[in-house]
Amino acid sequence: MRADNDTWDITTGVGSTALFVAAARALEAQKPDPLAVDHYAEVFCRAVGGPWADLLDGKAPDHPLKSEEFGTHFVTFQAARTRYFDAYFRGSAEAGVRQIVMLAAGLDSRAYRLDWPEGTTVFELDQPRVLEFKRQTLEHHGATPKAQRREVSIDLREDWPHALQASGFRPEEPSAWIAEGLLIYLPGAAQAQLFGGIDAMARRGSHLAVEEGRPMDNTAFKAKVHQAKEADDMRGQWWQLVYNEQCAPAAQWFSQRNWSAVETTLTDYLESVGRAVPTSEEDVTNMIRSITLVSAIKN
Numbered sequence: 001m002r003a004d005n006d007t008w009d010i011t012t013g014v015g016s017t018a019l020f021v022a023a024a025r026a027l028e029a030q031k032p033d034p035l036a037v038d039h040y041a042e043v044f045c046r047a048v049g050g051p052w053a054d055l056l057d058g059k060a061p062d063h064p065l066k067s068e069e070f071g072t073h074f075v076t077f078q079a080a081r082t083r084y085f086d087a088y089f090r091g092s093a094e095a096g097v098r099q100i101v102m103l104a105a106g107l108d109s110r111a112y113r114l115d116w117p118e119g120t121t122v123f124e125l126d127q128p129r130v131l132e133f134k135r136q137t138l139e140h141h142g143a144t145p146k147a148q149r150r151e152v153s154i155d156l157r158e159d160w161p162h163a164l165q166a167s168g169f170r171p172e173e174p175s176a177w178i179a180e181g182l183l184i185y186l187p188g189a190a191q192a193q194l195f196g197g198i199d200a201m202a203r204r205g206s207h208l209a210v211e212e213g214r215p216m217d218n219t220a221f222k223a224k225v226h227q228a229k230e231a232d233d234m235r236g237q238w239w240q241l242v243y244n245e246q247c248a249p250a251a252q253w254f255s256q257r258n259w260s261a262v263e264t265t266l267t268d269y270l271e272s273v274g275r276a277v278p279t280s281e282e283d284v285t286n287m288i289r290s291i292t293l294v295s296a297i298k299n
Helices: 013-029 039-048 051-056 071-094 128-141 160-166 188-201 218-230 234-239 250-255 266-272 282-289
Strands: 099-103 121-126 148-153 176-179 207-213 259-265 291-298
Touching: 013 039, 013 051, 013 071, 039 051, 039 128, 071 176, 071 207, 071 266, 071 282, 071 291, 121 128, 121 160, 128 148, 148 160, 160 188, 188 250, 207 250, 218 234, 250 259, 250 291, 259 266, 266 282, 266 291, 282 291
Parallel strands: 099 121, 099 176, 121 148, 176 207
Antiparallel strands: 207 291, 259 291
């Protein structure tokens, strides 16, 4: 279960969810018609080894990501999400933004794989051990970032705006922010604090993209958590890591503070890129149908 001061590396706690997502991206890249390709996702999985490497080699048939009822749809979900945020960053770069802020960067490899314009700085905020694993793994692989990359080792429940500025962030210039796969791991009060920090640090012309999930009925959520405690698998562990809270829908929150926000449900986005929306397995169907992708520009 979560605690106010819990920490993690890439194989424990919230950090392990980044590895799960990387594995999904790596599986998507193996398809003949992938929605998005992240070659570094495989690098991360092989660096950890064990079942994560076996999964990519077809030697882990019982892994949750190989199941038809869950894995197939989860891999598609992660690929669609990756495609959406890749396009968002290309758009912000075309608009002239040269400061990129990745909140809870995890195993996001965009600093290495997207073609950033000259003069771009990518700030990656996350737990120290997560950032260290990513940097060391990619250095060993021989990869170099395509923008100036700056690590900001901090928990987002702490004073991250101060740490970001101390790392060279310039609040007087436009910036582009991303909160991908993050909000569900923060209680509602911490989400509000995060939104407030973004709004305070972002000047006019800044961009923002957020993935958010609509909370479940609280009784149903508690039942899921109780059930998860009895399950010795990755999906069961996930239910014990998330908060079933939301400070406010992101589009609403930012629109009320002079941002122009556009929201797209994940189901609509999946249909727009030619992928099926699941209708059977309860957990994955509820997860996908609860998610909204939001992009905004500050006026």
